[in-house]
Structure formats: C-alpha cells, structure tokens
Amino acid sequence: MSLAISYQDIERAAQRLRGVAEVTPLLHSRELDQICSGQIFVKADNLQHVGAFKFRGAYNRIAQLSDAQKQAGVVACSSGNHAQGVAATAQMLGIQATIVMPKDAPAIKVERTRSYGADVQFYDRYSENREQIAHELCERLNATFVPPFDHADVIAGQGTVGLEICEQMDGEADVLLSPLGGGGLCSGSAMAAKHHWPSLTVYGVEPEGYNDTQLSLESGERQSVSQTGSSICDSLMTPAPGELTFPINQEYVNDVLTVSDEEVEAAVYFAWKHLKLVIEPGGAAALAALLARKIDVANKRCVVIASGGNVDPHWFAEMLQRQSA
C-alpha cells in the first residue's frame, strides 16, 4: 500500500516553513546523560510558535490552499494545540479561522485561541456531534476543514521536526523517541529521520489506556481503545490511529512504549528542574519513557522530542508542590 506522503513532501514542507516556523533547539543536558548513561538530546518543539509542533502541520496545510480557498477561511475542531496552530497560521496569512470547541472547554484554551484572532464556535459535547458541526460550518462558509493529524500536508509539516533533528545533530542518533497521539508527529518524524539514518530505532510513546497504536501495531490493523480511561496527557488522548498516519507508523516505527500518569508527571518536573523547560504532560511522554527506563539507552545517542508546553498553571503549581514535597 502506498503511503500518504514521501520524504520529499517533508522536504517541501520544510521549505514552506523556512523563516515562518522557529527552528527549535536540540538541547543537551549532562543530568540526562548521567541518569541514562547515554548521550541524550531534547528536541524542544515546545519552543515552537503557539508552544507546540502543531503549528508546523497547520501552516503546511493552510499555506497550500488556493487564494479562493484562503479567502473563504478554515475550520478546525480542537480545544488544544491544534486549535492554536490553525488560529496562529490563519492570523499570519490574514485569513479567517473558525474553531469548534466544546462549550465546557477551559476558559484559558478559549482565550488563547481567540488571542490569535480566531472565531470560536461552541457545541454541547453531550448532545451534539462536533464533526457534523464542523462539516456544516465548512458548507455554509465554503471553508476548508483542517484535520488535526490525518492529512498528508499535516503529516509532512509535523515531519519537519524529524528533519530538523537530522540537520542539527552532529553525526547519527541511535534512538528517537516521540510522543504519539494521532500519529502525525511520530509518523512524519520517523519517516524523515530514517531517510537520513536508516539504522535508527524509533519508539512512539503513548499514555497507558490510550495505547491504540501499540495495539494496532501488534494486531496489524487499526484498533480503537475504549474512551473511558483518563490521562493527564490530554494532547495524546486519541482513541484510534489515523487512517493515513497508521501505515506510516507501521513502516517506520520500531515499537511503542506506554507511560503512566505518575511517570509523565515526574518527567514534567524533571524538565522544569533540570532542563529549565516548561513541557506539558503529553509533550513529556517520550521523556517520561526515557526517565522511567522503558528502554536501555546506555552508551547510545538518543533524541527525545518534547512536543508542547501548553499547560494549566494551577495544575503545574500543584505538580511542583507534590513533586518537591
């Protein structure tokens, strides 16, 4: 089966993002090296515009719309980083974004999305279907829907994270760890990195209870998880792998690891204390897998993607109190 994107699509996305997205730093920490007995690098895409890699995919999708499509605007469903990525892109390109959000979404997420000039359209998550609302909005406005992960342009945009890592590293890495939700970041970055480093081992990292890609890779076909469990990794709580992202992950991801809420919280605290970075729970999943020794990276060169840093200040304050008690 042919994949939704090729390596060249990621290269073209990188050209589109040049001078628009930040080239986020690949950071190194002696503390991490010592703890892991390896050489660890952190790709800090929490320092990207809107505080998350999601800007890359959103921009790569929206920038390719025709002038007529741009004029009609874009629509997305998200109360998280994707919403902000789409809103910030639309603002940059001077077009209208409408974001569909549950009416009980946290005020801070609504505020952030509006701060980029987007319209927020609320729905009742108990009685209404957000996809249907988004679909109707697109019909009415003649607008273009921007999916959070399952679109070739979105995947190629997120893959620029992996491409940048290869450009920034001095020599090859042995291991790459990426947070894994819908799979856009992990699949694109795995494809880009393995193009440069064919012997690289890539791990996706999912929260316990949301290990849909892990189960799907084991069974060889897309599996859903029940949506009853909770996780502090709100940005990784996708119930099933994408139709387009899954085959790429099947091809390029060696294995999937899972992390518990406790492991993720410890990683968020470690990043605050030692790396001096603000990483949100979902964004710290890969770091959590490393710190919890889910794999042995002794004497290896290992890159961990920190994918986002948008986190509730009250939760963060309570986390600091708990972890430093």
Place this chain on the structure above:
Amino acid sequence: MSLAISYQDIERAAQRLRGVAEVTPLLHSRELDQICSGQIFVKADNLQHVGAFKFRGAYNRIAQLSDAQKQAGVVACSSGNHAQGVAATAQMLGIQATIVMPKDAPAIKVERTRSYGADVQFYDRYSENREQIAHELCERLNATFVPPFDHADVIAGQGTVGLEICEQMDGEADVLLSPLGGGGLCSGSAMAAKHHWPSLTVYGVEPEGYNDTQLSLESGERQSVSQTGSSICDSLMTPAPGELTFPINQEYVNDVLTVSDEEVEAAVYFAWKHLKLVIEPGGAAALAALLARKIDVANKRCVVIASGGNVDPHWFAEMLQRQSA
C-alpha cells in the same frame, strides 16, 4: 585606566569552553515581538550547565590553573549559581571543590551543590566572616579561591554569552539588555558585543534597592547600597560593583535600568507561559525591564539575556497561582 580584560580574552575563553559549555539557543517569540513592537531575541543561558551562565566563568577560571593548583582544589563562597558553576567545573576536571555556605542556606541549594561532588563548609552568617573562612580554607588546603565575578578569567568566561549572541544573530542588534549583579556577565557581554556591533546600545538591569552600579555610573565612582532592602532577585543582590567589572561597565554599558519585584515576577510568569522557559527572578530582570517598557524598542532588534533558571519550586508554584488568579 586599563581594563581587566580585552576582547581577545573573551575569544580565548570561548575556545576553552568549546565542547564543554552548551551553546545556548537564541530564541525568538512572536508574542514578545508583538508586545514590544520590535524584534526580540532571548539568549537562553538558563539552559546552560547548572542552569546559569555562572558555569562559563567558573570553568574559564579553573581550567587555567596549573596541575599543582588543580590538585590542591578550589574554594568558593556562594549558596547560589556560582557555587554550582564551580562545583560542576571541578567535577568535570576531576578536582576537589569546597564551597563556603551559610548554615541556614536553603536545603535545596546545599543538595544541588553536593550533587556535583563538592564539599560544603558551613558558617554562621551572624558571627562569622565568610571571606575569612574561605581565606583560611585556601591557606590550609593550599587551594585556589574562585571569585564570583571580580576576576579577569571569570569576566572573560561570562563574556562568551555576548560573543555567542553576535555569532548567532543574523545581522546586528540595536539593543542588548543584561541582568546586572556583580557585573561579570554584563561587562563581559557588553565588551564582546560592542566589539562586533559598535553602535549597539547596552543596558544593565538591576533590582530596585540593589542599583549600586546605576548609582556608581552616575557618580563616576563605585558606590555601595545599604544591604537592608530585600529583593526576589537573590542572584543580583550585590551591594557594590566589582573593582574590575565596574570600569568595563563604565566603558561599555550605556545605561542601567531598575526593576521592581512585581515587574520581575510578571516576567518570570511571562517566560513560563509564552516562552516555555523556567527563568529565576534574577535571570528575568532584563526581560522584566523590556516587558515593563523601561525603554522603547519599537522597530528595533533587541536581545535580552535570560541568565539563570534555578528557582525554589514552592516559590514558583505560588507565583503561578498568584499570576494566573
């Protein structure tokens, strides 16, 4: 009067630090640009080893000791970032560090310093003189004292921050803002940056009540401030400019700005929320001056040094609760 260092000393320090210190990123944020109506870059030296620029100066000093001096070890007085810089350097070079600290120093600072393998020697700050204790220790151990700022090698090491900024920027900057305590970072960085960009305007930023360099520049000679005031910028609470750093600041710093605790706390929160960086109060002084509009940087290219990220988790948690209330 001849200055303690020349630009070439900073270049030599940079060679010494190559592959040892981190080349910390020069970050860019659209939020900051929009707020300031300029182009703002943040030199994130809170991402340096030990979470502060102090590693640079300590390493540049200690690495130049003779083998016999190294064997006898080093001594420093500090309960803050300088202690950690000296301890981490000593650990890297396999030599013994003894750090003189008040016996009521926060446990976390003692723990951090010990984590780098240093001996901690306590003194009673009400009945004993720390300089005398350090002097006696040096005599007894035949060890070398590493001053926190007032030494040519230390100043040259800190100046590599300014040198790196010039190497990392694409084109010249118009304005550079640096936190200013003892003056090592500000003086060295100002000298390095003005060597490359003679028309640069450099501002040092001091906490209100610890504006000793501001008063000294106004009067033309070194002035002390009374040590009765308090400040959340613990790393900038020096009562008087250095004998060596002051003439360099006189030559290269255009002006000194002051910031209040409230302005600093708002900057620490801004960095957490928008930059996704953990910056300690003293390390955020320059950012605070910018955000509080102490100068107008409209349409200018402005670099702000974030100099450290070592901060008490309880204070940080309370700050998050206050600022997001």
